[in-house]
Amino acid sequence: MRAMQRRFAVLFVFIGSLALLAPGVFAVELAPGAPQTYVVRPGDTLWGIAGRFLRDPWRWSEVWRANPGVENPNLIYPGDVLELVMIDGRPVIGRADGRGGPRVVKLSPQVRSEAISAPVPIIRIGSIAPFLTQPYVADSDDIKRAFYVVGFPDEHIVAGVNDEIYVRKIRSSDVTQFQVLRPGDPLRDPDTNELLGYEAAFVANAALERTGDPAKLRVTRMEREVAIGDRVIPAAAEQPLVDFLPRPAPAQMRGRILSVMNGVSQIGQFDVVIINRGSRDGLEPGHVFEVFVGGEKARDQVRAGIANNDWLMESPFSSEFWLGRDYDFKGWRADEPSRDASFPLNPGYRRDKAEYVKPFERAGVLMVFRVFDRVSFGLILNTSRALQVGDWIAAPPS
Template identity: 85%
Template sequence: MRAMQRRFAVISILIGSLALLAPGVFAVELAPGAPQAYTVRPGDTLWDIAGRFLRDPWRWSEVWRANPGVENPNLIYPGDVLELTMIAGKPVIGRADGRGGPRLVRLSPQVRSEAISAPVPTIRIGSIAPFLTQPYVADSNDIKRASYVVGFPDEHIVAGVHDSIYVRKIRSGEVTQFQILRPGDALRDPDSGDLLGYESTFVASATLERTGDPAKLRVTRMEREVSIGDRVIPADAERPLVDFQPQPAPQETRGRILSVMNGVSQIGQYDVVIINRGARDHIKQGHVFEVFVGGEKERDQVRAGIADTDWLMESPFSSDFWLGRDYEFKGWRANEPSRDASFPLHPSYRRNKAEYVKPFERSGVLMVFRVFDRVSFGLILNATRALRVGDWVAPPPA
């Protein structure tokens, strides 16, 4: 019980330390050398553009003056000219024309309805594209109830592209596109130990050929060969990531990095991570967290005797000179030199192996781009040092 109380006390201290990192209200600060005007180019992202103007790119929504005359005023397109102005001493960024009229799109004499350019995405889609429609995190109950591959028509051991597979219990034809997953490691909350889901590997895409038990599907695309026991779930429609803006995560939300994708051990810029906060914690696409290293216990090398502490000892005739000041007298050793001795001859000393808690240091920024019930995917947008699984995340200053 005491050990559990100490653990909760340490966690409370760590969370309290994180809270001290983001007190008060901060004014929006411009980035060094922020331009007075910038023309948006193909390949830009909203995060890149915000970083040109602001020290903290996630505060873009506080300075962006949207054009109300545009169908979606928050979208920015290549060719738009953005201007920085000061209003009542505060920075404001808007389109250079500022007239509120509709965007002009030049059309050829041939009638067509599509726009000539796509809006600027919030973050680099290439870094996260594989994670937009492939689940990768499966709810523990959903994965247990999911249909699964039970066999193959042609007595294959595994299946590949254009092969057919048998899947248990698909009785409706309403959904025709499916994804095949292979459940992997369990994702557990590092503090509570609760099971949050399973990190799942994308195996293949398949289309429904015949309902039934078993149903028959045909593999249309694959990254790995399909095996018996792989889970089969309906495919999600692709989610665009161009219609939200970076914004700080809800205040007082603290979390941890649970996992990093693509099999790397140290986490850096543009790596995808999983954090232990999701929809039930009011997390949404676009929420920004700062990443902090620290908070773990470290051995005090001086008290542990690893570092030299004898420079303080003045006399070789004192016990401190030989034992060191970080030793404590714990009593006398029993039965030495014998059980019948009138007085034990050997004192018992034990060194104080004190520990200290490393202070938290800001080490990076991540943005959430996909949200599940209890976990979320985030893209590391900035890293000043190598990050690790277990590092803390907290909202940037409000």
Template identity: 90%
Template sequence: MRAMQRRFAVISILIGSLALLAPGVFATELAPGAPQTYTVRPGDTLWDIAGRFLRDPWRWSEVWRANPGVENPNLIYPGDVLELTMVAGRPVIGRADGRGGPRLVRLSPQVRAEAISAPVPTIRIGSIAPFLTQPYVADSDDLKRASYVVGFPDEHIVAGVNDAIYVRKIRTSDVTQFQVLRPGDALRDPDSGDLLGYEAAFVANAVLERTGDPAKLRVTRMEREVSIGDRVIAADAEQPLVDFLPRPAPEGTRGRILSVMNGVSQIGQYDVVIINRGARDRLEPGHVFEVFVGGQKERDQVRAGIADTDWLMESPFSSDFWLGRDYDFKGWRADEPSRDASFPLHPEYRRNKAEYVKPFERSGLLMVFRVFDRVSFGLILHTNRALQVGDWVAPPPA
């Protein structure tokens, strides 16, 4: 009985100790040299600020104390003073002055209004500006059936800013703002082979000048020159990308990188990629993934004999001389070319397929900033090696 009481007492002490330690054990880890206070400056991003305080910037939403009573309590502005405090052993970050919302507009004696400070964006908008509002992924081959550029009023081969273009079958002026897109490759799931959509490169913005078949449009902004055959669709209204917080992607949402924009072959920091997960997988702007390389089969050069060198055997009298080291001797074949042949039994060689699976290695971070039904656009925030199409993404550890 006394032994049982002692065991119960020990268990109670352990539980009590764990309860006392729990706040510190499970607290979000601070970055080395995290400041006690920080004044937000123009040019800062939420990701940069989060990295000053936290080792894992995507955990910002777990420590941010938003200001109640303002229109959007998550927005941060230049001039805000952020303060780090500890509550029950956990870091908490909030505005030291308790202010939130737009900055005060000051008027000079000449009644010249200064611009209201813009909120701090989550990530650097310049890296993804062309991708914010353009429908770069079509859910079907609708782009191929859309209106298209058929020619130019002048003797042009291509068109640029302020040039006019002729477009087939725009018969109404209900929409006046258009986007010019260039159809690209089909996006297929690398695991299932399912068609996820069609990639489309943004070419230009254009405004309607005259309806008809062909209609006349004028180019107002361009990323690349407009060519005959480019598709034309109605433009979406632009929306700012400042009102979401970085946070881990839903648990278990593993995916693959399908494509990289701007035609690069190796993916680096601030490149824009497409992944094979979207709204149906509960993805939202701000979700963060870790990127992993590995998982592919590699040749075991030792077992295959490629890594073993024996210069004495490299002669016309050795099988390696004729077949190479990719083949293993499996035995002798009888009765070839015929049972009555006087030629000796034939040797049988088969290709050596010794392989191993390359382990996964964490190699970067990706943040989703635009979501479609089955795919999403993400920005590579950090990488410690070159990434490639086909690399895996997974949520950060909880």
């Protein structure tokens, strides 16, 4: 009985020790030199502010203490004073005044109280602004059913700003603003080969002038000239990016980078990419992934004989001198010296294990900002090396 009591006592102490260690083990780590207070300035972004305080900015939602009684307590405005405090050994960040009332803006030589209507954005809107209202990814069925440019009133080959275009079968005037898209390459899942959609290049904006078949539209803005066959869809409303907090993507989720916008070959900071995960996978704007490079095969130069450094130690009378190490006999090579030879004269050798697989290395951080059914747009927030299409993404460790 006493032995059992001692075992229970030891178990209780062990569990108690884990409870004491847990806050330290799983605590959010502060960034080196994290400030005790910070005054939010015009031009700041939530991601940049989070990076001042935290080593992993996407864990901001775990430490942010929203002010009660404020209409949207997660919004941060220029002039807010953010304060870092420790509660039960854990970092907590909140507004220093805790009131959430009108912000004070100092204008020398006068001082006045003024409510600032524009909150701090999550990320720099300029990097992604074109992708908020221009779809760029079209579902395969939608793009087939979309209206399309069939011709021009003035026998033009292409159309530019203020030119008129004919579009098939717009019979309603409920929508008057349209976007012109040019379907591009298909987006396929690199692992399953599933067709996820089509990368659609933005061509122009156009306004409806007359319904019918064909309807007549006028080009109001363009990035490239409108051509016959371009698709026409209703213009999307701008989507704000101030209503979510950066947070880790769903645990254990992995994916791949399918494409990078703007025609670059290597992906760097603030480039916009398309990934093969979307709303059907549970993704939402604000989800953060880590980007990894590696996993591909590379040549083992030592086993391949390129980087052998002991060839002088081998005798010319040994097979290793001529064939190298790790070669396996794979049979006789046919058709040598000629196809008409009665017997193949040359043996076939192949070096064994002349490749290795590069380990995965963390190389960047990506945040999703616009989600479709099967794909999403993400912004590369930082990188430690050049990224490429096909690189892997994974949810950060929680």
